[in-house]
Amino acid sequence: MEYYGTIGPACADSDTLQNMVEAGMTGIRMNLSHGSLAEHADWLELIHRAGIPELLIDLQGPELRIGRLTEPVFLKADGPLLLGAQGIPCPAALVEEAAPGQELLLDDGRLLARVDAVSGGTLHCTVLRGGLLESRKSIAAPGLEIHSPTLTAEDLQNLDMAVSCGVTGVMLPFVRGAEDLQTLRQALNQVGGEKIRIFAKIENMAGVRALPELLPLADHIVIARGDLGNAMPLWELPACQKRLAAACRQAGVPFMVVTQLLDSMCARAVPTRAEVCDIYNAVLDGASSLMLTGETAAGRCPVEAMQYLVRTARTAL
Numbered sequence: 001m002e003y004y005g006t007i008g009p010a011c012a013d014s015d016t017l018q019n020m021v022e023a024g025m026t027g028i029r030m031n032l033s034h035g036s037l038a039e040h041a042d043w044l045e046l047i048h049r050a051g052i053p054e055l056l057i058d059l060q061g062p063e064l065r066i067g068r069l070t071e072p073v074f075l076k077a078d079g080p081l082l083l084g085a086q087g088i089p090c091p092a093a094l095v096e097e098a099a100p101g102q103e104l105l106l107d108d109g110r111l112l113a114r115v116d117a118v119s120g121g122t123l124h125c126t127v128l129r130g131g132l133l134e135s136r137k138s139i140a141a142p143g144l145e146i147h148s149p150t151l152t153a154e155d156l157q158n159l160d161m162a163v164s165c166g167v168t169g170v171m172l173p174f175v176r177g178a179e180d181l182q183t184l185r186q187a188l189n190q191v192g193g194e195k196i197r198i199f200a201k202i203e204n205m206a207g208v209r210a211l212p213e214l215l216p217l218a219d220h221i222v223i224a225r226g227d228l229g230n231a232m233p234l235w236e237l238p239a240c241q242k243r244l245a246a247a248c249r250q251a252g253v254p255f256m257v258v259t260q261l262l263d264s265m266c267a268r269a270v271p272t273r274a275e276v277c278d279i280y281n282a283v284l285d286g287a288s289s290l291m292l293t294g295e296t297a298a299g300r301c302p303v304e305a306m307q308y309l310v311r312t313a314r315t316a317l
Contacts, residue, residue, distance in 0.1 A: 001283070001288065001289065001290075001313060001314075001317060002026045002027055002054065002256075002288065002289035002290075003024050003025050003026050003027070003289070003290055003291075003306070003309055003310050003313070004025070004026070004027045004028060004029055004054070004056065004256075004289060004290070004291040004292065005020055005025050005027075005028050005029070005291070005292050005295075005296035005297075005302065005305075005306055006028065006029045006030075006031060006291070006292060006293045006294070006295075006296050006297040007028050007029070007030055007043050007046075007047065007296070007297060008031075008294075008296065008297025008298050009297070009298060010296060010297060010298050010299055010300070010302050011296050011297065011302040011303075012042075012043055012046060013046070014046060014049060014050065016302060016303060017046055017047070017050040017052070018050050019303045020296065020302060020303055020306045021050055021051065021052060023303060023306040023307040023310055024306065024307075024309075024310030024311075024314075025052070025306050025310070026052075026053065026054055027052060027053065027054025027055065027056060027168070027169075027289075028047055028052050028054070028055060028056070029056040029057075029058055029171070029291060029293070030043065030047075030055065030056070030057050030058065031058045031293075031297070032057055032058060032059055032060060032154070032155075032158050033058070033060050033063065033065055033136050034135075034136050036154060036157065036158055037057065037158050037161045037162070037165050037167075038157075038161065044165055044166070047166075048166060053168070054168045054169065055165070055166055055167050055168050055169070056167070056168070056169040056170070056171055056199065057158060057162065057167050057169075057170055057171065058171040058173065058201075059151065059152075059155045059158065059159075059170060059171065059172055059173065060152045060154055060155055060173070061150060061151065061152070061155060061172050061173040061174055061175075061180075062146070062148035062149065062150060062173065062174045062176070062180075063138065063173040063174050063203075063227075064090070064091050064093075064094055064138065064139040064140070064141070064146060064148075065090075065091070065136050065137060065138055065139060066083070066088055066089060066090050066106070066133070066135070066136065066137055066139060067088070067089025067090065067135070067136070068089070068135045068136060069088065069133075069134065069135040072132050072133060072134045072135075073088065073132070073133045074130070074131070074132050074133075075111055075113070075127045075130045075131060075132075075133055076127060076130050077127055077128065077129060077130035078126065078127065078128075079126070079127050079130070080124070080125070080126065080127070081113050081125040081126070081127050082122055082123070082124060082125070083095070083104075083113075083122065083123040083125060084121050084122040084123050085120060085121035085122050086120060086121070086122040087122055087123075088133070090123070090139060091139075091146075091148075092121070093146050093147065093148055094123070094139065094141060094146060095118065095121055095122065095123055097141075097144055097145070097146055097147075098115050098118060098123055098141060098144060099115065099118065100115055100116055100117055100118065101114070101115065102114070102115040102141055102143075102144060103115075103128075103141070103142060104123075104125065104139055104140070104141055105139070105140040105141075105142065105230045106133060106137055106138070106139055106140075107131075107133065107134070107137040107138060108137075108138055108226040108227065108229075108230070108259070109140070109226075109229060109230045109234075110129075110131055111127070111129055111130065111131045111133060112127075112128040112129035113125040113126065113127050113128060114126050114128055138226070138227060140227055140230035140231070142230060142231060150172075150179070150180045150183040150184065151183060151184065151187060155187075156187060159187050159188060159191055159193065160191050162188070162191065162193050162196060163191060163192050163193050163196070167193075167196060168196060168197065169196060169197040169198070169199050169219070169220070170184065170188065170193075170196055170197070170198055170199065171199040171201055171222060172184050172198065172199070172200055172201060173201045173203060173224075173227075174201065174203045174204055174206075174207065174227070175200045175201060175202065175203075175207045175210070175214060175218075176204070176206040176207060176210060177206065177210045177213060177214075178210070178213040178214065178217055180200075181198060181200055181214060181217040181218055182217065184198055185198060185217070197219035197220060198217070198218050198219050198220070199218070199219065199220040199221075199222050199256065200214050200217075200218035200220070200221055200222060201222040201224045202214075202221060202222060202223055202224060202228060202244060203224045203226070203227035203228050203231070204227065204228070204231045205231050205232070207228075208228075208231075208240065208244065211244060211247055212247070215247070215248070215251040215253045216251075218253065219254070220253070220254050220255065220256060220288075220289070221244070221248050221253055221254070221255040221256070222255070222256045222258060222291075223241055223244050223245065223255060223256065223257050223258070224258055224259055225237060225241065225257070225258065225259040225260065226258075226259040226260070226293075228240065228259075229259075241257070241285075242285065245257075245282075245285040245286055245287070246285075248286070249285075249286045254288035254289065255286070255287055255288060255289075256287060256288070256289040256290065256291055257282040257285075257287045257289075257290055257291075258290070258291040258293065259293060261275060261278060261279055261282075261290060261291075261292060261295070261309065262275050262279075262292060262295045262305045262308060262309060263275070263294070263295065265295050265299055265300075265301050265304065265305040265308070266294050266295055266298065266299035266300065267299070267300055268300075268301070269300075269301045269304050270304075271305075271308050276308065276312045279308075279309060279312040279313055279316075280312055280313070280315065280316045281316075282313075283313045283316035283317065284316050290309060290313055292305055292306065292309055
């Protein structure tokens, strides 16, 4: 069983990382949507100094995100929101494809907006569910097909450094079909990364439908419930997770469960009963790895979160 955390400001010091390793953490993820490998040489040094054997990099891939903000922006419910040329930066492909009436889920669905008009390279929206919006948070446009390349220019630069940085696995977001994984494998082979594992993130309905063709090409399937939960009514997510897990078990392909496993521990030292039951059930369903994201990257209790993750999972083994 593999247990992953995500590196971020909350755990980016030697003592905290070492305590997480002692709690049972076997690997760590670096989210490259918030900065490149070259920009995080300090984090890489900390990771290697702590003796963490597995280093996963999470590429940008075809994922949609807002751009960098000088400071967080509070979006007020029923208030206006401009995305694009005249407002908060966002991918041009989204502006080109979105039409009035399209709903946009921001930051894993924590915020919700509706497109009212499109003009001058800008989406004029109304905020339906408000809150604080921070830099580089995800955007999901349910039902909208956005045509994006498998790998961005930044992804290719990061892959070129992967071997020298000790990367052992690459996570590809929003996998849509076999071609995405073949493109990533080819890019890895070109930089000497033949031994680097591919983690295919299932985050939309295209990925769910394509799972049979992904299984022979992926070293690991990732049931990434954040954006996957935006792709369907939330109450349908548990059944979808169960179906994906069953397909992976039948094919003998390892799979990971990730997103909000211990979300309450971003602010609290003790998880909810529902969260520990979720972890336990994921292991019973056959998950070969579990990952914490914001809980360790930005939460108040990264070490305690890893302890609860590992201890709960071990009771199900």
